[in-house]
Amino acid sequence: MITERSSIHQRNAILENRDLVPHVIGGRVNFRGILAFCRNYRVVGISALFLTGTSERLHRELHRSGRAFLHYLQQAEPHELRTSRALPFFDAIGAGDFVGAAEIARHVRRSWARDEEYEEDFLFVEFLMQQFFLGADDASCEALLDRYEKALQGAEDIRLELCQALFLAREVEFTFALNRFLADRDEHLRTVAERQHVAPELLATEWNFSVEGLALLRLAERKRLLTEVEHLHVPSIARELPVLPLAHDAWMRPEEG
Numbered sequence: 097m098i099t100e101r102s103s104i105h106q107r108n109a110i111l112e113n114r115d116l117v118p119h120v121i122g123g124r125v126n127f128r129g130i131l132a133f134c135r136n137y138r139v140v141g142i143s144a145l146f147l148t149g150t151s152e153r154l155h156r157e158l159h160r161s162g163r164a165f166l167h168y169l170q171q172a173e174p175h176e177l178r179t180s181r182a183l184p185f186f187d188a189i190g191a192g193d194f195v196g197a198a199e200i201a202r203h204v205r206r207s208w209a210r211d212e213e214y215e216e217d218f219l220f221v222e223f224l225m226q227q228f229f230l231g232a233d234d235a236s237c238e239a240l241l242d243r244y245e246k247a248l249q250g251a252e253d254i255r256l257e258l259c260q261a262l263f264l265a266r267e268v269e270f271t272f273a274l275n276r277f278l279a280d281r282d283e284h285l286r287t288v289a290e291r292q293h294v295a296p297e298l299l300a301t302e303w304n305f306s307v308e309g310l311a312l313l314r315l316a317e318r319k320r321l322l323t324e325v326e327h328l329h330v331p332s333i334a335r336e337l338p339v340l341p342l343a344h345d346a347w348m349r350p351e352e353g
Contacts, residue, residue: 103143105300105301106139106147109140110136113133113137113140117349121167127176130165131181131183134165134183135302137157137350140153141155142304142305146301146304146305152338158187158191159191160350162193162196163342165185165187165200166184166188166196177204177209178209180213184200185197185221185225186310187311189310189311191338194229204225215247220255222240223240223241227262241260244259258274261273262315270316274309274313274316274323275324304329305330306328306329309329313327
């Protein structure tokens with residue numbers, strides 16, 4: 097059972113982050129290291145969601161992930177960063193920490209790392225940052241979408257349709273694209289799990305819950321779009337808004353509930 101494994105994975109992630117906190121605070125982790133640190137908070141939060149059926153702890157841990165990533169960004173060299181891999185940006189949105197998400201958007205790398213990430217992966221995140229958090233005007237957003245389409249060179253990418261639906265505030269198109277995005281994600285993860293070893297804590301948590309899906313629904317709500325209540329790997333309980341905001345430095349105390 098997922099829930100039986102979740103408590104073990106939750107405890108291990110907390111213990112690992114407790115050891116890592118001094119290194120993160122002191123700026124002694126690289127980009128890969130901070131992503132692992134943030135992933136641990138994600139594992140803790142998703143585990144709590146599955147164990148309790150409530151969202152409060154999920155939101156707290158996603159908040160911790162986003163704020164820890166922001167701390168890293170504030171002292172990292174831009175050449176170290178890969179915008180397409182900034183999953184803690186989605187954690188912050190999922191937690192309802194829009195201030196933190198905006199700060200992440202302001203500090204992350206603004207240029208495509210040509211030899212390190214796909215241009216379309218970069219543009220997906222960059223568009224969301226510009227559209228929702230950096231105050232880009234319509235012309236700038238349209239230019240990003242045009243660049244995104246050209247980068248695909250005729251290939252299909254449901255994320256482009258998601259971005260277009262959000263930009264144009266089209267409910268039906270957004271719902272269709274989101275459902276496709278989540279279904280494609282599920283199929284991809286199943287294929288990966290069949291072909292290679294996947295860490296059990298990821299199989300029990302992130303592979304059964306989509307932080308990106310939760311974040312996209314939050315952004316749709318900011319556009320006042322009506323959405324379906326339930327989605328694959330985004331249960332409705334996770335969409336509740338956090339009750340109380342956490343302190344910006346709560347990520348420094350992983351042992352606290």
